[in-house]
Amino acid sequence: MAGGASSSEDERPLSKTVAGQGRANGESSKKPASKQTKNGDAKANGKEKKGKSAAPAPGSSDLSEEEEKSAASSSSEDEKPLAKVVPKKKQPAASGSTPKTAATKKGGKKGAKSESEDEEEDVKPKVGKNGKATTTAKRGKKAKDEDEEDVKPDVKAKGKGRAKKEEEGDEDELFKWWEAENNDGSVKWTTLEHNGVMFPPAYVRLPSNIKMKYDGTPLTLDPEPEEVAGFFAALLETEHAADKTFQANFFRDWLKLLKDHPPAEGIKVKDFNKCDFRPMFEYFELQKEKKKQMTAAEKKQAKAEREEIEKPYLIATIDGRKEKVGNFRVEPPGLFRGRGEHPKKGTFKYRLNPEDIVINIAESAPVPVPNIPGSWKEVVHDNTVTWLAHWKENVNGNSKYVFLSAGSTWKGQSDRQKFEKAKKLQQYVDVIRKDYTAELKSKIMADRQRATAMYLIDRLALRAGNEKGEEEADTVGCCSLRLEHVTLIPPCTIELRFLGKDSIMYEQEVEVDPQVFKNIKIFKADPKTPEDDLFDRLTTSGLNKHLGSYMEGLTAKVFRTYNASYTFQDQLNQLTPAKGTVAEKIAAYNKANKEVAILCNHQKTVSRTHGDSMAKLGDKLLAIKYQRMRLRYTLFNVDPKMKKKHPELVDLESDLEDDFFQRHETSLLETNIDKAKKKFEKENAKLQEEGQKPQKESVLNERIDKIKEENVEMIKERKAKKVEAPARGADADKILANIKKLDDRIETSKVSIEDRESNKTVALSTSK
DNA sequence: AGCGGAACTTAGCATTCCAGGA
DNA sequence: TCCTGGAATGCTAAGTTCCGCT
Structure with missing residues (x-):
């Protein structure tokens, strides 16, 4: 079997193409390679985004050789076969329960394929599908009228299903099925009422004295360009504004607006570098500051007003239940903040109007009235979906949806289903692992690649990795890994x-696993270039189809959920002290959570203030040590015998250096003087209130002088290593106790510093 | 088979809220 | 009482998956 099957199998894929020309074409057809500038031409010829199965590949034969050499076990390698025959098409793993079967089946399968899979259980799912399909199709065409009359969604769906399918007869039965099955994903609701989406307030013009400057001249702008300039100005001190792509896209779109709305001054804006948005930025900062200064009462009132306005949008009624709506505010206009090297970042994202929004709501429900003038693009009644509103965003052409909030029944149920699926995977995972381990040596290249990918997904919790378009950031997941992303480090390590x-x-x-290492080596073998796909015969859909043959609904991402949950539980078990305090248990929980975050590579960028705040923490720690040092000196001064009694105290704080002493002592002096001044002012204010005369300036000066003296004294004491005991608290035991307290504080402080440092790039909330 | 679109989930960044410490 | 930092929440970008079409 192997022979036949494999040969047929192989051909199809062949790796993408050889380096140059193939992809160049591919690319050009699609788009002028604007892709990441990173390695411009490499990409141009290195990467061919889509077709994995593209051209016949010369490379295959090489592979086989390599493989033969390296892998005795897999004797007949079929790499070769691949190269030769080209008869059939590819059929990635199909439904066989074990890899082997799958392989065998494949060959013969094609004709029958779809049926065998869905066939039996299909009955009901099919209905569901059809229902949905039809509805959608209908919507697209706007055929809405036809069935519209059927009040009941179910009925409607049924009708369609029927139309599409052949059967008929028992409508009633079908009807019930729908009802009963509504967890199969087709019908989501019977009634749906809500108030639509909330549009942001219209643009408010800046005061006429706030203007950006061009080449030094203030420009008077129409509202449209002013608003967009403001979007950029607001980001002036963020890295977005410093980003070249962001600047270029913003500037291009802004110029477009300026074309229709030239500045009143008649100046032609051409050069981004001559633009000074700072006056706008500063105005925004000022506004922010003002907002902060509002009294608590004012803030409260503003909040109450806001809440009053959004009240109607908060809740939707579904089948009689009240449910919270999630993102009922439509996205305000702004500059697209794509992450990473997104080619479109900085592009102007338009303001939305009712004419952009499609509303999904029960026919029986009143159609909401937009809070700004205009009428909805469309109102649909699709009970097979869970979105309440939908629109298309102009930057990438992506669809945006308004859904219920995370706490709603719909989201909650689907969340639970997700974990149930992951739990169910537990029952299958051993077999799956066994199978892919065996398949690592498969003679069928496609299977071998799939097995290798599964190994990575399972072991490293990688994402599936769909192909991406040219107009997006160049990122990858497992299936889209390229050769350049994997480095082999013999004997068996990969980077x-x-x-x-x-x-x-x-x-x-x-x-x-050594076999994985070997496989990757084969996949990387020669005629390929770094920009070629590592798994050139594997797609996410092929992979998921294979996974689905083990367990219904099993897909690549379930492994992430599964492994994250498993790791968490496992760590929890290991770390939780049998009978620990609550604090210890929480610590265990946090630690386990961190392990998961690391596994899933959840990261955050280190905050801009991280460095500063770490330095501050460091100084705080040193300040405590300084205090302790003084206490020690006091102690030894009070009772010299203590040096013998507590030799461990004699030489502590060796990390305190002159540099720090100066900094610390100066800052102490400053803060003390500051405090004195504030206190003085307060006292005076009070006196004034009581109708008395304020104290004289000289009072303050005296106090300041005193502080200065103390400070000098303190420095002297430090140098002399001898501190006079205060009148009270000269008792050696008390001092010792205080030292102990400081020790504890130092410890806590140290731990929190380490913690903060080690967590600076780990995003802990995601996995939580 | 592969593409593209629809519908959902996942996840980082930004902002707001809140509690604990100087 | 004010400040600060961390958690919670909001926002929306960026994924995955499924499905129908060609």
Whole structure:
């Protein structure tokens, strides 16, 4: 079997293409390679985004050789076969329950394929599908009228299903099925009422004295360009504004607006570098400051007003239940903040109007009235989906939806289903692992790739990795890994280094199964270039189809959920002290959570203030030590015998250096003087209130002088290593107790510093 | 088979809220 | 009481998956 099957199998794929020309074409057809500038031409010829199965590949034969050499076990390698025959098409793993079967089946399968899979259980799912499909189709066409009359969604759906399918007869039965099955994903609601979406307030013009400048001249702008300039100005001190792509896209769109709305001064804006948005920025900052200064009462009132306005949008009624709506505010206009090297970042995202929004609501429900003039683009009644409103955003052409909030029944149920699926995977995971381990040696290249990918997904919790378009940031997941992302470190270690979702860097060195190592070596073998796909015969849909054959609904991402949950539980078990305090248990929980975050590579960028705040923490720690040092000196002064009694106290704080002493002593002096001044002012204010005369300036000066003297004294004491005991508290035991207290504070402080440092890039909330 | 669109989930960044410490 | 930092929440970008079409 192997022979036949494999040969047929192989051909199809063949790796993408050889380096140059193939992809160049591909690319050009699509788009002028604006892609990441990173390695411009490499990309141009290196990467061909879509077709994995593209051209016949010369490379295959090489592979086989390599493989033969390296892998005795897999004797007949079929790499070769791949190269030769080209008869069939590819059929990635199909439904066989075990890899082997799958392989065999494949060949013969194609004709029958779809049926065998869905066939039996299909009955009901099919209905569901049809229902949905039809509805959608209908909507697209706007055929809405036809069935519209059927009040009941179910009925409607049924009708369609029927139309599409052949059967008929028992409508009633079908009807019930719908009812009963509504968890199968087709019908989501019977009644749906809500108040639509909330549009942001119209643009408010800046005061006429606030103007950006061009080449030094203030420009008077129409509202449209002024608003967009303001979007940029607001980001002036963020890295967005410093980003070249962001600047270029913003400037291009802004110029477009200026074309129709030239500045009153008649100046032609051409050069971004001559633009000075600072006056606008400063105005915004001022506004922010004002907002902060509002009294608590004012803030409260503003909040109450806001809440009053959004009240109607908060709740939707579904089948009689009240449910919270999630993002009922439509996205305000702004500059697109794409992450990483997104080619479109900085692009102007338009303001939305009712004419952009499609509303989904029960027919029986009143159609909401927009809070700004205009009428909805469309009102639909699709009970097979859970969105309440939908629109298309102009920057990337992506669809945006208004859904219920995370706490709603719909989201909650689907969340639970997710975990149930992950739990169910537990029952299958052993078999799956066994199978892919065996398949690592498969003669069928496609299967071998799939097995290798599964290994990575399972072991490293990688994401599936769909192909992406040219107009997006260049990021990858497992199936879209390229050769350049994997480095082999003999004997059995691989280094993975790539930008994943959100352009977060994934960087790991892991020891892998020798066969995995060998496979990757084969996949990387010669005629390929660094920009070629590592798994050139694997797609996410192929992979998921294979996974689905083990367990209904099993897909690549379930492994992430599964492994995250497993790791969490496992760590929890290991770390939780049998009978610990609550604090210890919480610590265990946090630690386990952190492990998960690391596994899933959840990261955050280190905050801009991280460095500063760490330095502050460091100084705080040193300040405590300084205090302790003084206490020690006091102690030894009060009772010299203590030196013998507590030798461990004699030489502490060795990390306190002159540099710090000066800084600390100066800052102490400053803060003390500051405090004195404030106190003085307060006292005077009070006196004044009581109708008395304020104290003289000289009172304050005296106090300040005193502080200065004390400070000098303190420095002297430090140098002399001898501190006079205060009148009270000269008791050695008390001093010792105080030292102990400081020790504890030092400890806590140290721990929190380490903690903060080690967590600076780990995003802990995601996995929570 | 592969593409593209629809519908949802996932996740980082920004902002707001809140509690604990100087 | 004010400040600060961390948690909670809001926002929306960026993924995955499924499905129908060609």
